[in-house]
Amino acid sequence: MAEIIVPELAESITEGEIVRWVKQVGDHVEKGEFIVELETDKVNAEIISEEAGVLTEILANEGDVVEVGAVIAKVEAGAAAPAPKEAPKAEEPKQEAPKAEAKPVAAPVVEETSSNERVIASPAARKLAREKGIDLAAVSPVDPQGRVRVQDVAAYGNAPVALTAAPQQAAPKAAPAVKAVDESRVDAVKMTRRQQTAAKRLLEVSQTTAMLTTFNEIDMTNVMALRKRKKDAFQEAHDGTRLGFMSFFTKAVTAALRKYPAVNAKIVGDEIHYNKFFDIGVAVSTPDGLVVPNVRDTDRKNFAEIEASIADLATKARNKKLSLQDLEGGSFTITNGGVFGSLMSTPIINGDQAAILGMHNIVKRPIAVGDEIQLRPMMYVALSYDHRLINGKESVGFLKMVKDLIENPEDLLLEA
Known part of the structure; x- marks a missing residue:
């Protein structure tokens, strides 16, 4: 077995x-x-x-x-798949088959002194019963096989308590009261495990970092013109890989991280660890929430390799095929709320990193160009950072360098 x-x-x-x-x-x-x-x-x-x-x-x-x-x-x-049953022959008399001994499907019962241990229950149900002080033997399972699940314990814990408890038995500590949901007005849906974890970690980041956000705006005219001129040739030369804005921003961020190493660092205990690698996390929206897989070694990748990596990670994320290696170890994160129409936001730092760059929607706005007012495609960008590691001069300088490189993509190519 x-x-x-x-x-x-x-x-x-x-x-x-x-x-x-x-x-x-x-x-x-x-x-x-x-x-x-x-x-x-x-x-x-x-x-x-x-x-x-x-x-x-x-x-x-x-x-x-x-x-x-x-x-x-x-x-x-080593057991073979069960053979299909043959239909009984018409000429043979019908005989009553002997009753087969049923094999239990659920976990074997363990005989111990505690009544909870004698009940067939899932580990999560046992854990919840211990926390609420509930005797599993008193819980009525929905499972036809008699196995107590966590839903059964939760339902029992919210049920009215009988007033005929044994006189010498101490009443279990009552769980915090939960207000009943009016199902005609509210759909109560349990958070997925990943949503619960994300909520917990985002709250931890906001409580354990001195997070600030600085803003700037980027004139996208030149990079949009370059992309328009080169996108067809780029796609043909790189087996269908499309040239997007993310590779430009990834390269700009990588160059800025070189100049401002504190933005590529993290706090570990009473030490600052300055990362010597450039693994850039790219936030991807999926039906189950936001995930942040990492593009590895962006300092060693060209534009086509970065675009291909981003496309591959996005596909894996939406198909739930990301591995732990895809998600662990990033040193900086880029998130693009602009794809959903966001004009400006303050992104939250990811994990134990020091900063995150937020991209936003490209909108034509009147801008002073020399002595003239022109309509230009503008993007607001935001850098949220941990002020324990990064001071104001470094944060502003970092974001200004990203802006300058995107507005002058020829300089970005030289940096790359």
Whole structure:
């Protein structure tokens, strides 16, 4: 019998939530076949079977939170797929088949002194029951197999409490009251694990950094003209890779990071670590929220390589195929709210980085050019930064250098 175990995906990931079982009890699985999808704080992982055989037990339901190392299923290694049943022959008398002994599907019952331990329940349900002081034996499961899930415990915890408790039994500490939702006026949807993690980390950043934002505006006339002249030849020369604005901004940021190394640094304890690499995170919007995969070594990549990397990461993000390696270790982030029409914003620093650049919508505005007023395509840009690391002179200088390089793309090519 082979066990399906939640693998160790990364040092920072200790648990995940089961999204869906691709295989069910009784299904035949091949070695290396994808059988269950697990959602973690960062990526969705496809857990495979290490053995060929038949899936005999599923020990965690969809929606359960399972820890790394937990056994979530069992496969009878080497077992063949069940043969199809033959129809009974007409001339043979019908005989009553002997009753087969049913095999349990859920986790085996563990006999111990605690009533909670004798109940078949998911790890997340046990954890919630301990936190709320609920006896799992008193919870009525919805699962027809009798397995108590976290939803059952939560529903029980919100149910009215009977007034006939044993006289000498201390009442469990009441959970904070949750106001009932009027379903005719509100749709209450539970946040996904990734949304909860993002919300927690964004709040941590705002509470643990001295974050400030400085603004500037960029005249996009010259870079738009250059892109218009070169985009067709560029696409033809680089196997269909399109020339966008992100490669210009990525190259401009990389050049500015060289000149202002504090913007490419981070605080670790009582030390400042100045990164010698340039891994630029590019924020990508997906149906499940914002993710920030990294374009590696932008100082060594040309425009075509950067554009190809961004396109590849965006596709993987939308198809939920990003790996942990794609998401970890960035030194600076660029986010483009302009694609959604944002005119100006104050982006929040990503993770333990020191700064983030926000791009915005390109809008024609009247601008003084010499002694004339001209309509020019203008973009507001914002640099949010950690003031513990970066002073005002460095932040303004960094953003001014990005502006100058974008407004003079020939200089940007020389920098690259």
